[in-house]
Amino acid sequence: MASSVRLYLSCIRNTLEAAMCLQNFPCQEVERHNKPEVEMKTSPELLLNSVVICRNEAEKCLIETSINSLRISLKVKQADELENILTKKFLRFLSMRAEAFQVLRRKPVQGYDISFLITNYHCEEMQKHKLIDFIVQFMEDIDKEISELKLSMNTRGRLVATEFLKQFI
Amino acid sequence: MACFERASPALKQILLQLYRADKPVAVEHHLHEFGSLQYHIQSYVSEAHHVYLSISTPILSTGSSILSGFPHYTIETVKGICHEVVQIVEPAKTGYQLTLKLDFSKIPRKKDAVKIITDISSVQAVILSSQLRELLKNVNDQEISQGTYKPIKLVYPPNEPFYVVKQPAKLTVVFPIRFKEHSDIVIAKAFFQELVDVGNSGACARAPPCYWSPIPPPELRGESMKDLSTNGGFVLFEIYARHIEGKKLDKTVWNLLNFNALVKYHVKCTKGFVQRRMRSRLQSLVEALQQHTTGMEEEDHNIAKVKGHRRMKKLIKFTRGAILMKRWNLRNRIKRFRSRIRIRGFQRRWLKLPSFTSVMSYHKLEKF
Numbered sequence: 001m002a003s004s005v006r007l008y009l010s011c012i013r014n015t016l017e018a019a020m021c022l023q024n025f026p027c028q029e030v031e032r033h034n035k036p037e038v039e040m041k042t043s044p045e046l047l048l049n050s051v052v053i054c055r056n057e058a059e060k061c062l063i064e065t066s067i068n069s070l071r072i073s074l075k076v077k078q079a080d081e082l083e084n085i086l087t088k089k090f091l092r093f094l095s096m097r098a099e100a101f102q103v104l105r106r107k108p109v110q111g112y113d114i115s116f117l118i119t120n121y122h123c124e125e126m127q128k129h130k131l132i133d134f135i136v137q138f139m140e141d142i143d144k145e146i147s148e149l150k151l152s153m154n155t156r157g158r159l160v161a162t163e164f165l166k167q168f169i
Numbered sequence: 170m171a172c173f174e175r176a177s178p179a180l181k182q183i184l185l186q187l188y189r190a191d192k193p194v195a196v197e198h199h200l201h202e203f204g205s206l207q208y209h210i211q212s213y214v215s216e217a218h219h220v221y222l223s224i225s226t227p228i229l230s231t232g233s234s235i236l237s238g239f240p241h242y243t244i245e246t247v248k249g250i251c252h253e254v255v256q257i258v259e260p261a262k263t264g265y266q267l268t269l270k271l272d273f274s275k276i277p278r279k280k281d282a283v284k285i286i287t288d289i290s291s292v293q294a295v296i297l298s299s300q301l302r303e304l305l306k307n308v309n310d311q312e313i314s315q316g317t318y319k320p321i322k323l324v325y326p327p328n329e330p331f332y333v334v335k336q337p338a339k340l341t342v343v344f345p346i347r348f349k350e351h352s353d354i355v356i357a358k359a360f361f362q363e364l365v366d367v368g369n370s371g372a373c374a375r376a377p378p379c380y381w382s383p384i385p386p387p388e389l390r391g392e393s394m395k396d397l398s399t400n401g402g403f404v405l406f407e408i409y410a411r412h413i414e415g416k417k418l419d420k421t422v423w424n425l426l427n428f429n430a431l432v433k434y435h436v437k438c439t440k441g442f443v444q445r446r447m448r449s450r451l452q453s454l455v456e457a458l459q460q461h462t463t464g465m466e467e468e469d470h471n472i473a474k475v476k477g478h479r480r481m482k483k484l485i486k487f488t489r490g491a492i493l494m495k496r497w498n499l500r501n502r503i504k505r506f507r508s509r510i511r512i513r514g515f516q517r518r519w520l521k522l523p524s525f526t527s528v529m530s531y532h533k534l535e536k537f
Contacts, residue, residue: 082359085352086443093447100455134458145450152446153356153439157363160435165368165376167424168412 005143008055009136015051015063016072016132022120025068036069036119062112069119071105072135073112076142086149087113090142103131114142173427180208181290184220188273188282193217206293209265218274221258223265226293228300239266239296246299250288267296297325298422320389322396329429330396334388340408341388342425346401346432354401356436361404377412377421380405404428 027033028043037046048065055077062073076091078084091114098104103122105115116135123131179200187196193214200208209223228239239247244257247267253275258268271289276282301323320332320343332343346361348354361381368379383402385392406428412421 081355085355089352089443090447090450093444094451094454097451100451101458103458137457138454141450141454145446149443149446152442153359154363156439156442157360157435158367160431161360161364161367162373164364164424164431165373165379167420168376168417169373 004055005140008053008059009139011053012061012063012139013132013136015053016070016135017129019048019051019063019065019070020118020123020128020132022068022070022118022123024120034068036071036117037066038064038069038071039117060112062109069117071109072116072118073109074114074139074142075111076113076146082150082153083146086146086153087142090145090149103134173431175294175423176287176290177202177206177208177293178290180210180222181287183210184222184271184286184289185283187212187220188276188286207265209262218272220271220273221262221268222271222289222292223262223268224292224296225265226296240300240303242303243296243299246295247292250292250295251285254285255289294423297426298419301422301426302418320392322392325426325429331425331429332389332392336388338409340413341386342406342408343386343389344404344406344428345385345396345399346404346429347399348401348436352440353436356439357401357432360432360435360439361402364404375411377406377408379407 024034025037025046027035027040028046029040037043041047046067050062050064052060052062054060058075059077060075062071064071064073076087078087091108094101095104095106095108095114098106103116103118105117108115118131177200179202183196183198183200187194187210193216194212195214196210196212198208198210200210202208205227207225209221211221211223212219244267247269248255248257254272256270256272258270261268269289269292273282276285320334322330322332324330330345332345334341334343346357348357358381364379365381367373368376381402381404385397386403386405389397389403406425408421408425411417
């Protein structure tokens with residue numbers, strides 16, 4: 001199980017290292033404007049082929065690249081209803097505070113749980129390999145946090161149930 | 170949470186203050202508590218040691234018949250709280266269902282005062298418990314059709330009905346669960362799963378067995394669809410004789426009355442817990458990103474030393490003044506100028522520094 005996660009993450013890391021070659025490119029449509037081309041999608045010659053890396057049906061990663069920007073969308077595994085609502089709540093919580101992360105997108109791409117938007121300016125301010133490390137670490141942390149939240153909720157429920165039933169004894 | 174305690178904390182505090190007051194004071198309090206419960210406390214200067222307590226509480230109704238006023242067994246139970254201290258005043262104060270006259274002078278000792286006042290403060294729990302107890306006792310008189318026991322529907326405010334089904338050797342209490350939000354339903358279902366697991370475990374073997382079902386149980390066959398349509402399923406408790414004998418009856422009745430409130434409170438606390446965890450995790454993730462960013466700035470200086478064009482390296486490491494000083498070898502000259510040995514006749518104005526032009530500025534060429 002752990003080995004398949006490692007393979008999945010290393011595949012994403014290698015793809016990001018190849019895809020994260022961004023440079024400044026002003027908008028061809030409007031002068032004096034500089035827009036992330038992966039979001040606008042107005043000029044097909046500026047877009048690269050998007051890559052989907054699937055671990056299984058429930059977990060996948062979409063990497064879309066353009067000349068000056070890169071978009072990474074993640075679908076996190078959700079085994080049951082409880083993990084489903086925890087993932088939704090947590091990722092929505094993070095997305096609403098996207099300005100704290102700089103590279104996080106406020107709204108995920110349709111069909112995915114969370115999205116990152118990395119532009120050439122981010123690559124100038126931060127190191128490329130550090131950014132990739134952060135994204136891979138983020139994916140691991142999300143899985144770990146959801147599992148811990150689920151475990152904590154079940155533990156709390158068990159404690160409350162025990163105390164409630166003890167009152168009958 | 171106040172509704173889980175039998176004694177009202179606010180009422181208890183006010184009664185204790187009145188009991189401990191050195192001299193009689195004129196006091197009037199109106200208390201409103203969870204579940205449409207109202208208290209009115211009044212004391213007069215002319216009547217020392219006497220306090221009038223009026224209560225208005227929603228009655229546990231059977232759904233089919235609306236009870237107006239308290240039945241006689243409830244009145245008898247209230248009188249039994251502390252018959253020397255508590256007297257029922259007829260008629261009750263306007264707008265209230267019951268008025269009690271408390272005589273603090275009849276409280277035996279100071280040590281017992283807190284216990285007696287606590288018992289008085291739990292009068293609402295006594296009223297509700299007595300009603301449910303009496304309903305359970307009178308189940309034999311209820312309609313029995315075709316050898317089956319008809320479920321008794323009890324409506325506990327605010328409009329949360331539950332059913333009591335009397336069966337041979339046991340009572341089954343069924344709680345239909347309803348929530349407004351989908352996330353609440355999921356959290357509640359996880360809690361019910363843990364409740365069933367703990368109930369079936371050895372630690373709580375003597376507790377009433379509990380079950381959860383997404384569909385109405387067979388005991389509720391024939392009830393109206395409106396009451397049986399839920400989104401959180403049905404929780405069943407099987408109460409046996411050992412759970413209602415002696416002093417356990419009060420605990421069992423109070424726990425059953427507050428089960429719905431407990432579930433809702435647990436869901437609310439769980440959501441608050443999840444929110445706190447998310448905030449702390451957000452903080453740690455932002456710090457991790459900032460560490461990556463600050464790590465870049467610390468390595469900048471080292472990278473400038475190793476890589477880069479020679480002129481760029483110089484521009485990074487040296488200021489313009491330092492570059493000029495080095496180029497014209499001025500350091501030694503300035504040292505000589507500032508020497509303490511002064512030679513008469515040699516003044517500063519004779520020693521002029523050469524004029525420097527900026528390396529970045531433009532020099533207009535002179536015309537030949």
